[in-house]
Amino acid sequence: MEYRSTRGNEQKVSAAKAITTGLAPDGGLYVPCEFPKMQADLSGLTYEQTAVEVLKLFLTDYAPEFLADAAQKAYGSFGGGAGKTVQTDGCGTFLELWHGPTCAFKDYALQLMPHLLVEGKKMLHDERLTHILVATSGDTGKAALAGYAGLDGIRISVFYPQDGTSRIQELQMVTQTGENVGVYAVKGNFDDAQSGVKRAFGNKALAEELAKNGAYLSSANSINWGRLAPQIVYYFYCYEQLVGQGAVTRGQAVDFCVPTGNFGDILAGWYAKQMGLPVGRLICASNENDVLTEFLSTGVYNARRPFYKTESPSMDILVSSNLERLLYHVTGDAAQVKAWMEQLAKEGHYEVGPEVLAEIQKTFACASVDAAGAAKEIARVYHEANYLMDPHTAVACAAARERAGENLCVVLSTASPYKFPVSVLSALEQAVPQDEFSALEQLEKYSGLPAPEALKSLKNAPVRFDRTIEKEEILTVARGE
Ligand SMILES: *Cc1c(COP(=O)(O)O)cnc(C)c1O
Numbered sequence: 001m002e003y004r005s006t007r008g009n010e011q012k013v014s015a016a017k018a019i020t021t022g023l024a025p026d027g028g029l030y031v032p033c034e035f036p037k038m039q040a041d042l043s044g045l046t047y048e049q050t051a052v053e054v055l056k057l058f059l060t061d062y063a064p065e066f067l068a069d070a071a072q073k074a075y076g077s078f079g080g081g082a083g084k085t086v087q088t089d090g091c092g093t094f095l096e097l098w099h100g101p102t103c104a105f106k107d108y109a110l111q112l113m114p115h116l117l118v119e120g121k122k123m124l125h126d127e128r129l130t131h132i133l134v135a136t137s138g139d140t141g142k143a144a145l146a147g148y149a150g151l152d153g154i155r156i157s158v159f160y161p162q163d164g165t166s167r168i169q170e171l172q173m174v175t176q177t178g179e180n181v182g183v184y185a186v187k188g189n190f191d192d193a194q195s196g197v198k199r200a201f202g203n204k205a206l207a208e209e210l211a212k213n214g215a216y217l218s219s220a221n222s223i224n225w226g227r228l229a230p231q232i233v234y235y236f237y238c239y240e241q242l243v244g245q246g247a248v249t250r251g252q253a254v255d256f257c258v259p260t261g262n263f264g265d266i267l268a269g270w271y272a273k274q275m276g277l278p279v280g281r282l283i284c285a286s287n288e289n290d291v292l293t294e295f296l297s298t299g300v301y302n303a304r305r306p307f308y309k310t311e312s313p314s315m316d317i318l319v320s321s322n323l324e325r326l327l328y329h330v331t332g333d334a335a336q337v338k339a340w341m342e343q344l345a346k347e348g349h350y351e352v353g354p355e356v357l358a359e360i361q362k363t364f365a366c367a368s369v370d371a372a373g374a375a376k377e378i379a380r381v382y383h384e385a386n387y388l389m390d391p392h393t394a395v396a397c398a399a400a401r402e403r404a405g406e407n408l409c410v411v412l413s414t415a416s417p418y419k420f421p422v423s424v425l426s427a428l429e430q431a432v433p434q435d436e437f438s439a440l441e442q443l444e445k446y447s448g449l450p451a452p453e454a455l456k457s458l459k460n461a462p463v464r465f466d467r468t469i470e471k472e473e474i475l476t477v478a479r480g481e
Contacts, residue, residue, distance in 0.1 A: 016120035149178030196474035231268035285399035
């Protein structure tokens with residue numbers, strides 16, 4: 001399988017090259033040149049075995065034995081909860097993606113991708129030090145730290161906005177162990193951290209200096225194909241469970257509703273459909289930052305709008321990077337995609353024509369749900385089905401109800417409710433303690449659902465990082481000083 005850029009006719013590259021490079025040299029994203037069809041019988045396979053069947057179709061330059069070993073290492077830590085599909089009593093079906101070590105769905109990609117990167121470098125005889133820079137609003141930072149800690153030839157530095165994450169998210173990061181990790185609070189908001197990291201990536205002098213020292217910068221965010229491919233797996237695994245549970249008969253279409261930010265998770269579902277999985281509609285759920293709802297309804301992508309800091313922070317995004325991949329696949333026209341992306345960068349908007357929109361709307365539906373709507377949904381589903389959701393999942397759950405069609409619709413549950421105990425408790429109209437750990441304990445007492453040990457134990461974990469830096473200092477960190 002070869003990969004090409006969404007923005008031009010660059011040379012095609014192998015999966016290993018796409019994963020070690022991240023962004024294509026012309027600024028585009030790497031996409032597979034074809035969609036392989038799933039021909040294996042996946043019934044009865046474990047999550048790890050399913051992962052190998054999916055990944056070996058895309059990562060054809062990696063040995064299947066390596067993929068099997070990597071899947072074991074990546075998903076062995078999920079305590080058997082990988083891809084768990086839960087049917088509630090009257091309130092729908094949930095694909096719970098938060099049984100990994102950091103309690104958010106990003107573990108699926110970030111527990112596996114580090115192995116793909118290390119092996120990819122080996123295959124390409126690349127002995128440089130990879131310095132991974134991550135700007136995070138919360139979930140990505142910890143998931144990336146957990147994935148890359150302790151790996152040879154890798155260093156990782158994470159930057160989060162001071163006062164911009166929940167206390168639990170911050171503690172997850174600053175207590176991270178490992179010799180090759182660094183964590184920094186940045187004065188300012190997420191955009192300050194993100195722009196500081198982008199400046200480091202765009203700095204030619206820095207790149208040359210690092211090259212002299214045998215190092216280069218890389219990113220762990222979802223523009224990398226290595227983050228998308230592992231996410232295709234759980235759509236297949238979920239479908240097999242539904243068949244096994246008798247919820248659908250084989251071949252019957254299933255819809256998926258996905259709480260969306262950077263469009264990576266939902267796009268993985270679209271790839272699964274191209275591979276032959278009977279996916280009906282993919283419902284893109286947004287919070288108050290409803291740039292995608294507008295795009296999927298009108299064909300106008302307009303990032304010139306207010307940015308809202310919401311109760312579902314991992315969906316607070318105005319420029320949804322992975323949409324570029326869908327536009328490329330739907331149009332097959334790299335020059336057109338390049339023009340749209342340049343217009344977006346320069347003017348903050350672009351518009352696709354009616355045919356492109358119609359093609360996209362064949363599969364994608366959308367809805368946006370505000371904080372009040374999500375809070376009501378948390379309370380409703382808890383009271384009606386005794387099922388506890390986090391605020392991101394709640395946005396999707398309400399969107400799924402709004403857009404309900406004939407097919408069974410699976411809601412992707414992307415974070416443990418215990419990552420956001422304050423929001424969840426207040427949605428349930430309970431008194432909310434000041435301190436987040438008291439809130440977590442309170443929620444545990446109220447619901448009877450045990451909180452993940454990984455979150456509870458943070459209370460007593462030693463803090464290893466307490467440095468707050470100016471955004472200009474990100475460059476110094478990137479230099480390795
Ligand atoms: C990252 C994240 C999302 C959004 O996923 P995308 O792939 O960026 O669309 C949704 N929910 C949670 C909890 C997340 O961490």
